[in-house]
Amino acid sequence: MEKRILWDMEAEVVVVGYGLAGAAAAIVAQEAGVKTLLLERGKEPEGNTWISLGGISCPDDAGKANEYLKSLFELSHSVLDEEALGVYAKMATKNLEWLKQVGKSVGIDVSFREYGKPAYPDHAGAEAMHKWMTLVPRKSSVESLFHVLSSALASRGVRISMETRAKKLIQDGEGEVIGLVVERGGKDINVKARKAVVLATGGFQNSEELLRNFSRGYPVYYGGGPGNTGDGIKMAMQAGADLWHMNSLSCGIGVKVPEHEAAFMCALPAIHYGSQAASSWFFVDRYGRRFINELGLDVHSWNLVLDYFDPVLEEYTRIPAYAILDEHTRKSASLAMAMGWVQKTGYRWSADNSREIANGWIIKGDTIEELVRKIADTEANQGRMKEEKLKATLEAYNRCCEEKNDSEFGRAAENLRAVGEAPFYALPLYPCIANTQGGPKRNAESRVLRPDGEPVPRLYSAGEMGSLWGWTYEGGSNLAECIVSGRAAGKNAAEEKPWG
C-alpha cells in the first residue's frame, strides 16, 4: 500500500477538528513524545467549542456521578456502554485538575466559577454533579478555555494546518487506518498517519441531510458552528464504523430571522434560571393552544417538545410555536440573545426589544384581535391562528395567574403573571440545535467500533462526534466528555506501534 500512495504530509498521530476534543487529544499525544498534526477545515475553528458557554461538568464523586448519569439512560433508553460511562464518571472528576495543570504548564493561572444546577435534581447522585466556567483574567469563560488550550498546543509544538478539510480515511488491505485524503488549497492531498487518526470533527447540526435522516422536526435551525456537517461520521462509516446516539440532540428554543444564518436563543424572562422576573408570557402552537409548562424542562430538551408531528392535522403544529407576551414583559429585558454562532455577527438584541419589533422579528398588536390577524397573515402560520382560540387560551392562562395554580400544565405559582398590559406581542420560536451527540460508536479507550464490536484499527474519535450521551443530557457534559475522550484518544493513539 505504502508504495502505491504518494504522501504529501506526514505525522505519527493525525487529529481532525480543532475543538476541545481535538485540542485535548493533540496535547496529550504530543506530550507523549509523538509528532502530532491537527487539521481544521476552517480559517478559524468552525465548530461548537469556541462559541459555547464554556461550562464543564466536573463531578465531585465518581460513584454518585455514575449513578446519576445512568439514571438519565433509564429515562431515554438510549444505548448505554456501562464501562465507558464508569470510566467517564471517574475521569470527569479530574477535569478541572487537568485544565489547571495544562494552564500551569504555559504560565496561565486558571481558576473556576461554579454555575447552574443538575438538569434532573431529584435523581440519586445529583448532589455530585457540579458545573464550572473556566476563568483567566479579563476573558470570558470560553475565551479562557481557548487561551489555555491554544497556548498549550503551541508550547508543545503541535503542528496545526488550518483550511484543511479531511475527506476520506485511507485504509490498508487489512482495514487499518493509515492516513487520510484532505482538501487543502483547492487540491486533494494524502496525509500519512504512522500511528493513528483521531476524528474530532464535531456533530452534524448543520447537515440538513443527516438531520432529516436521524431527527424529526421541520424546519429546524442551528445555533452551533457551521463546520459541523457530519464529515467525520461519514468518513468513519465508510471505514466500517457502527453508529449510535444519532437521535440525540441538544436543542434549545430560539428565534430565526432571514437576516442571519444562525439562530438566536430565546431568553424570555425566567426561561433559563427559574427567576420570577416578569413572566407575563406563555407559549402556544400554530393554532393558539398552550402545550407545555414552559419553565418545567431542561433547556437542552426543546426538540422533544417542538418536534411533535400531529398525524391527524398532518403537520408539525408547534413549528413555529409563539411566545405570547404583553408590554410589561416586552419592556423588561431582551426576549432573545446572540448565543452560539450568531454571536460572530456582533448583533446585540436590544434591551427593550424595540429594534426587533421595528425589524419585524417580533409581531405587535395593539389588541389581541390585531395580534392574531398579523400572526395569521405570516407565511409560517397561513391562517391557522384563530382569535377565539388565542383569546380562550389567554383567559385560561390569566385565570391560572389569578388563582396561582396552573392546573393544566403545572407552571410554578411564582412564575405566573397575567398577560394583560397592551400592546401584545408574539415571538415566533423554532427548535434550534446547539449540537448533536450521535456518530461512530466508541469504547472507553476512544477506539471507534465496528458493528461486530471490534475496533476499526488505528481509528479513534473524541468529543460530540459519537458521544456517549443519549437524548437525556446533563448540561456541561459535552465539554467534559471532550476532555475525557480527547485525553483517552490522544494517549491510546500515541501508544500505537507505527505501521511504517
Ligand SMILES: Cc1cc2nc3c(=O)[nH]c(=O)nc-3n(C[C@H](O)[C@H](O)[C@H](O)COP(=O)(O)OP(=O)(O)OC[C@H]3O[C@@H](n4cnc5c(N)ncnc54)[C@H](O)[C@@H]3O)c2cc1C
Ligand atoms: C451555543 C452553545 C453553547 C454550548 N454550551 C455548552 C456548555 O456550556 N457546556 C457543554 O458541555 N457543552 C456546551 N455546548 C456543546 C459543546 O460546545 C460541544 O458539544 C463541544 O464543544 C463539541 O466539541 P468537539 O471538540 O467535539 O467539536 P467542535 O468544537 O464542534 O469542533 C469540531 C471541529 O471540527 C472541524 N471539522 C469538521 N469537519 C472537519 C473536516 N472534515 N476536516 C477538518 N476539520 C473539520 C470543525 O470546523 C470544528 O472546528 C454548547 C454548544 C453551543 C452551540
